[in-house]
Amino acid sequence: MNLHPPRTTRPGIVRYTWGQRVNHWLTAISFVLLALSGLAFFHPSFFFFTHVLGGPQWSRILHPWVGVFMFVCFLILAIRMWSANRWEANDTQWMKQLDDEVMNRDELMPPIGKYNPGQKLLFYVMVASLVLLLLTGIVIWRSIFGVYFPVPVHRVAVLIHSVTAFVLIAGIIVHIYAAIWVKGSIAAMLRGSVSHAWARHHHPGWYAQMTGRRIEDVRGEPIVDRTRG
Amino acid sequence: MSDQNIVMRSATTTPPPHARSHDIPVAKLIDVSKCIGCKACQTACSEWNNLEYTVGTNTGVYDNPHDLEANAWTVMRYFETEAETGPLKGNLDWTIRKDGCMHCAEPGCLKACPSPGAIVKYANGIVDFNSDNCIGCGYCVTGCPFNVPRLSESDHKAYKCTLCSDRVNVGLEPACVKTCPTGAIMFGSKVDMQEQAYERIVDLNERGYVNAGLYDPAGVGGTHVMYVLKDAKNPQNVHLPVDPSISPMVSLWKGLTKPLATFALGAVALGGFLHYVMVGPKDEPVDDDDMDPRVPDPETDPDAIREARREKHESGRAHDTPGRGA
Numbered sequence: 001m002n003l004h005p006p007r008t009t010r011p012g013i014v015r016y017t018w019g020q021r022v023n024h025w026l027t028a029i030s031f032v033l034l035a036l037s038g039l040a041f042f043h044p045s046f047f048f049f050t051h052v053l054g055g056p057q058w059s060r061i062l063h064p065w066v067g068v069f070m071f072v073c074f075l076i077l078a079i080r081m082w083s084a085n086r087w088e089a090n091d092t093q094w095m096k097q098l099d100d101e102v103m104n105r106d107e108l109m110p111p112i113g114k115y116n117p118g119q120k121l122l123f124y125v126m127v128a129s130l131v132l133l134l135l136t137g138i139v140i141w142r143s144i145f146g147v148y149f150p151v152p153v154h155r156v157a158v159l160i161h162s163v164t165a166f167v168l169i170a171g172i173i174v175h176i177y178a179a180i181w182v183k184g185s186i187a188a189m190l191r192g193s194v195s196h197a198w199a200r201h202h203h204p205g206w207y208a209q210m211t212g213r214r215i216e217d218v219r220g221e222p223i224v225d226r227t228r229g
Numbered sequence: 230m231s232d233q234n235i236v237m238r239s240a241t242t243t244p245p246p247h248a249r250s251h252d253i254p255v256a257k258l259i260d261v262s263k264c265i266g267c268k269a270c271q272t273a274c275s276e277w278n279n280l281e282y283t284v285g286t287n288t289g290v291y292d293n294p295h296d297l298e299a300n301a302w303t304v305m306r307y308f309e310t311e312a313e314t315g316p317l318k319g320n321l322d323w324t325i326r327k328d329g330c331m332h333c334a335e336p337g338c339l340k341a342c343p344s345p346g347a348i349v350k351y352a353n354g355i356v357d358f359n360s361d362n363c364i365g366c367g368y369c370v371t372g373c374p375f376n377v378p379r380l381s382e383s384d385h386k387a388y389k390c391t392l393c394s395d396r397v398n399v400g401l402e403p404a405c406v407k408t409c410p411t412g413a414i415m416f417g418s419k420v421d422m423q424e425q426a427y428e429r430i431v432d433l434n435e436r437g438y439v440n441a442g443l444y445d446p447a448g449v450g451g452t453h454v455m456y457v458l459k460d461a462k463n464p465q466n467v468h469l470p471v472d473p474s475i476s477p478m479v480s481l482w483k484g485l486t487k488p489l490a491t492f493a494l495g496a497v498a499l500g501g502f503l504h505y506v507m508v509g510p511k512d513e514p515v516d517d518d519d520m521d522p523r524v525p526d527p528e529t530d531p532d533a534i535r536e537a538r539r540e541k542h543e544s545g546r547a548h549d550t551p552g553r554g555a
Binding site: 045059060176197 | 240241242343344345362364365366367368370371373376380385476478479481482486487488490491493494497498501502504505508509510511512513514
């Protein structure tokens with residue numbers, strides 16, 4: 001995969017500031033540590049993942065602290081990204097054409113903004129998951145909060161924690177795959193900028209907004225309106 | 230200890246070593262009707278297992294310590310009630326129950342434990358904690374239907390009654406059994422203990438304890454610590470669960486969820502990879518202006534802007550080329 005933005009005669013468009021990138025990668029690194037150590041507690045097939053945090057005991061000790069760190073990182077990230085993830089008019093139509101998106105028939109897709117609806121849905125899933133994981137994680141943090149919650153509460157909390165973590169991990173696998181799938185995305189999060197072509201092709205609404213042009217000009221092509229057959 | 234008699238091992242998906250597993254299932258029978266509350270069993274437990282619990286404060290009851298602790302594996306619980314049956318009917322009645330691990334045939338602690346080999350069940354039925362492998366997560370506490378395991382605050386390991394597995398393995402009875410002055414605690418094969426219990430229950434019935442019975446709950450597959458209760462129809466009176474079983478929450482969490490979620494995560498990852506193989510990456514067009522430095526920038530180059538406007542004007546609305554507009 002090409003981690004470098006294509007060389008062009010003009011500078012790219014800034015998609016992520018260095019602050020956002022650092023914020024994202026701190027969240028991502030802590031997520032990986034949490035997912036691996038958490039899976040180790042979930043299924044014996046993953047128990048060897050306890051080594052990423054220095055062994056089984058250290059995983060038990062560090063997992064909750066890393067979790068709090070990830071929550072704080074993600075909270076800042078989520079606040080930064082909140083306004084860009086509002087549902088917009090074209091998003092519903094985009095979702096109806098998800099098959100076109102998946103099959104790379106990009107020219108049929110309605111122009112969308114900085115994030116496509118798939119990214120937005122994943123954003124909401126992440127927000128909900130992180131809140132649930134924090135709340136249930138506090139309950140099952142035995143060494144600090146063990147005495148405050150009765151056993152039946154623990155049972156509910158640990159089940160919710162596991163199921164939520166499963167949803168989040170599955171979501172992040174999709175997130176990572178999408179970044180590999182859509183060329184230029186990883187470079188955007190590593191280097192901060194995207195090419196004009198990338199922005200115009202994948203996020204025409206955002207490109208129009210960034211360049212002050214109208215979407216029709218940006219697309220330079222008719223948008224197939226599937227709602228009218 | 231040669232651990233080749235293990236029939237269940239926590240967080241293990243292959244058979245544990247069990248060639249030497251033809252032991253007879255054992256059981257401890259606690260006859261509550263014979264207990265005088267002397268706490269000799271508590272002392273014997275502490276003596277044999279080298280445990281010392283911290284001296285607590287008196288809150289007006291005889292229970293001391295007030296609850297099971299990481300270093301108090303058995304506790305006498307005192308219940309002062311009005312007898313509903315038996316010779317003391319209508320009068321004050323002491324019921325004293327020796328609390329501790331029940332050694333379930335289907336141990337909830339073992340089911341919940343994430344650490345391979347931290348909890349084992351021997352062929353004789355004893356459920357034992359292997360502290361070397363314990364990671365201190367407390368899942369055993371979450372899994373136990375009887376609220377027995379306790380996490381140590383000093384080493385963060387879980388502890389509970391071992392049924393004196395070290396003594397039993399060399400043919401001795403547990404320390405509490407050895408010391409009980411009234412014979413209220415008995416030990417032997419589970420079958421023998423059940424027979425012993427039924428004889429005793431007949432005796433208690435004849436003395437008017439019409440609800441006397443054996444507490445060997447089927448919901449956890451039976452237990453290797455059993456009680457003869459004066460009122461077996463109301464075990465909740467002595468703080469025993471009425472029909473204990475592994476909580477459905479725990480079964481779901483450490484049952485079906487485990488293989489399903491694991492499979493699903495693998496499927497999502499594989500699905501992504503196969504999508505890449507079949508459909509390929511999503512690229513912006515490679516013949517885009519950005520890719521060719523010889524093409525003037527349509528946004529900044531005046532000629533290019535004019536050219537683009539002229540082209541657009543000429544072609545009108547009929548864009549028949551799906552390429553990039555410039």
